[in-house]
Amino acid sequence: MEYSLKYQDVLSESKKIKPGGRLNRKTDLGNFEKTFKSEITGVIELTPLEKLFQVQIINHDERERFSFKPGQFLMLEVPGFGEIPISISSSPSRRGVVELCIRKSGRVTNFLHKMQRGSHVGIKGPFGTCFPMEKFVNENVLLIAGGLGLAPLRSAIYYVEENRNMFKDISIMYGTNVPGQMLFTYQYETWKKIDGIKLFTIVQNPDKKWEGKVGLITDLFEEITIDASNTHAIVCGPPVMFKFVCNKLNDIGIPMEKMFVSLERRMHCGMGKCCRCNVGSTYTCLSGPVFDYWTVMNLKEAI
DSSP: OOOOOSSOOHHHHSOOOOTTOOOOHHHHHTTTTOOEEEEEEEEEEOSSSEEEEEEEESSHHHHHHOOOOTTOEEEEEETTTEEEEEEOOSOTTSTTEEEEEEEOOSHHHHHHTTOOTTOEEEEEEEESOOOOGGGGTTSEEEEEEEGGGHHHHHHHHHHHHHTGGGOSOEEEEEEESSGGGOOOGGGHHHHHHSTTEEEEEEESSOOTTOOSEESOGGGGGGGOOOOGGGEEEEEESOHHHHHHHHHHHHHHTOOGGGEEEEOGGGOSSSSSSSOSSEETTEEHHHHOSEEEHHHHHTSTTOO
């Protein structure tokens, strides 16, 4: 059976700079210095620390041209306060409108959490590499997230949902420390109703209301049978989680080249200027944030 990608080839479209390669900012960043004037069109409080912001580019023509791929990020500018890199959480099929899950954790994000619908911000991008969804066609897909890692993974979930016939079995595994940290809980029932998609959740420290599974996210592997010969995986979450989850996937027989992780938490400026995300000569904001796990294992102190 032949399938056609609904969206453009993600790898050919993504801008990749080889680890160790010399950065030519003008060539490699192209027009990414442009700031799109945008408006906050919706705010949803997900947890006491995280809010989901819907941001729309104001200019109609720019809005129509703007597109991104699952796993990419953008720079969000709060006028007068600064800018921060944020992974895009929304469907890549929505033109000119992005959803950004933002944790209140510093000066810019603290102010951003006070902003309301109608406030103006700026966005640059999209930046970075993306999840190579075309490699997953006709394969089983594992989407694994811990904590805030569900934010970038949500874009990939939209992609597999909207292109469901391109993939075999799809499993979403999500874990947090406590139930109150779970993101996008209002979408779980919708995801469960999508043909062939299975959702598994787990928490380490349950409260009195929690009726689900208790333990570490690796315990969820007991819930499913995985055919390692035709499975790809995306893992998003805190770096400490990568090691345990990817080791588990490796034990099952999935090669590291078929696991993809996002190192977006190391980034700051998003454009290779601040040098906060460099691992040796590799800048995760320019060469990443999405890497296959084999590459990550060869980046000293990447995780």
